[in-house]
Amino acid sequence: GATIGILGGGQLGRMLAQSARRMGYRVHTLAPGADTPTGQIADEVVDAPFTDLDAIDRFARGVDVVTFEFENIPFEATRVAAAHAPVRPDGEVLYTTQHRLREKRALAAAGLPTAPFQAVETSAELDHAVETIGRPAILKTAGFGYDGKGQVRIEAQTDLEQAWAEIGNQPAILEGRVDFAAEVSVVAARGVDGSLADFGVIENRHVNHILDLSIADMPLEPAQTAAAREMAAAVMDALDVVGVLCVEMFLTRDGSLLVNELAPRPHNSGHLSIEACPSSQFDQQLRAVCGLPLGSTARRVPTAMANLLGDGWARGTPDWMAALRDPGVNLHLYGKAEPRPGRKMGHLTAVGRDRADAECRALAARAALTDR
Ligand code: ATP
Ligand code: MG
Ligand code: MG
Numbered sequence: 502g503a504t505i506g507i508l509g510g511g512q513l514g515r516m517l518a519q520s521a522r523r524m525g526y527r528v529h530t531l532a533p534g535a536d537t538p539t540g541q542i543a544d545e546v547v548d549a550p551f552t553d554l555d556a557i558d559r560f561a562r563g564v565d566v567v568t569f570e571f572e573n574i575p576f577e578a579t580r581v582a583a584a585h586a587p588v589r590p591d592g593e594v595l596y597t598t599q600h601r602l603r604e605k606r607a608l609a610a611a612g613l614p615t616a617p618f619q620a621v622e623t624s625a626e627l628d629h630a631v632e633t634i635g636r637p638a639i640l641k642t643a644g645f646g647y648d649g650k651g652q653v654r655i656e657a658q659t660d661l662e663q664a665w666a667e668i669g670n671q672p673a674i675l676e677g678r679v680d681f682a683a684e685v686s687v688v689a690a691r692g693v694d695g696s697l698a699d700f701g702v703i704e705n706r707h708v709n710h711i712l713d714l715s716i717a718d719m720p721l722e723p724a725q726t727a728a729a730r731e732m733a734a735a736v737m738d739a740l741d742v743v744g745v746l747c748v749e750m751f752l753t754r755d756g757s758l759l760v761n762e763l764a765p766r767p768h769n770s771g772h773l774s775i776e777a778c779p780s781s782q783f784d785q786q787l788r789a790v791c792g793l794p795l796g797s798t799a800r801r802v803p804t805a806m807a808n809l810l811g812d813g814w815a816r817g818t819p820d821w822m823a824a825l826r827d828p829g830v831n832l833h834l835y836g837k838a839e840p841r842p843g844r845k846m847g848h849l850t851a852v853g854r855d856r857a858d859a860e861c862r863a864l865a866a867r868a869a870l871t872d873r
Contacts, residue, residue, distance in 0.1 A: 504528070504563065506586065508569060510540055511539060511767055513540040525807075529544060529560065532549075538802070538836045542655055545559050546557075560582070562587050565586060567587070569765075589744050595765060600644050601644070601674045602618075602643050608763075618634075619634060624662060624665045627661050638678055640652065640677050642668055648710060648711045648843065649707075686703045688782050690782070691738075692789050702709045715806045720856070729758055733747075733748070736763060740765075746766070747770065747772075769808065775850065780796025804859050806848050806863060809847040812843065819871060824869045829859075860868055
């Protein structure tokens with residue numbers, strides 16, 4: 502059988518590996534660390550940093566296709582890997598999406614709307630950008646941000662010198678703050694032949710900038726749903742993505758959609774597809790990168806997903822029994838040893854009669870974990 506190579510060792514690689522092994526593939530992973538969520542499921546593990554190009558070279562020689570589960574893989578690593586095996590999505594997609602400015606410019610070039618933004622590389626440029634864009638705004642590092650890390654809110658009173666110091670003097674982007682009614686995402690897959698499939702519009706609620714709850718099938722006007730899905734399709738085609746990509750969007754109070762950011766891989770909001778759809782986002786990623794036909798993303802049942810952060814472990818091991826008393830609830834744990842606050846340890850997925858019921862069951866199951 503064929504072997505897929507995953508760059509990255511987190512939970513996204515773990516769930517991809519689970520799909521891959523179910524379909525008879527072998528899985529190799531390369532990431533720093535001997536005991537990673539992906540490595541626990543893989544057939545072979547290379548413990549090396551992504552900057553170790555010799556290790557990347559050897560790794561790529563041993564696999565039939567390379568994909569990634571983490572967007573901060575250096576472009577150079579994908580170039581080295583591509584000498585031996587197809588890298589899907591290719592390194593260009595990674596290069597564009599791992600840098601907020603390049604990403605926003607690519608979105609603009611594809612004709613997709615975003616919040617107003619401006620590049621900021623010095624404290625003087627920050628002053629100027631804040632004058633142009635106005636307050637409130639958000640200053641974000643151009644690279645390496647996740648779960649809201651590397652972001653500073655610029656409020657009416659915020660001192661700009663201090664904000665710039667907090668970001669740490671690195672290339673950044675200033676974005677106008679969107680007064681959104683909701684956040685949504687479209688997770689889409691695109692095959693080697695350009696075929697597309699998406700999981701519809703997912704509603705996302707964040708707490709402290711970290712995704713907290715996702716619910717399938719955001720009830721929008723049909724034209725809005727179509728627009729969101731078309732935006733995702735436009736991104737997939739514009740970036741020539743082979744694999745899975747998530748488009749995070751804001752639904753503004755006047756009902757229009759703005760793209761927030763892209764993730765060139767399965768996304769936390771798409772985890773509910775494991776229970777909700779015949780082919781999950783990980784099945785689709787596998788199918789796409791292996792050149793197989795895409796599977797069905799039809800939603801079988803109303804579904805919601807609640808994240809489990811390390812905070813929930815503060816008073817001891819969560820009460821798994823209590824959460825699983827609802828037969829419509831599934832537990833996913835990522836095999837991370839240290840439950841730190843804010844760290845994604847796993848998630849719960851609940852199916853229900855309708856969206857509200859699924860949401861309610863996911864929240865009740867999570868509350869039951871720590872209700873003792
Ligand atoms: P992720 O974990 O999704 O990769 P991230 O650290 O890359 O997160 P963003 O998605 O850019 O960061 O921002 C995190 C959250 O902060 C968003 O989901 C949204 O709630 C809020 N946010 C970010 N940018 C804006 C904006 N321009 N206007 C309003 N809210 C924003
Ligand atoms: Mg992000
Ligand atoms: Mg985000």
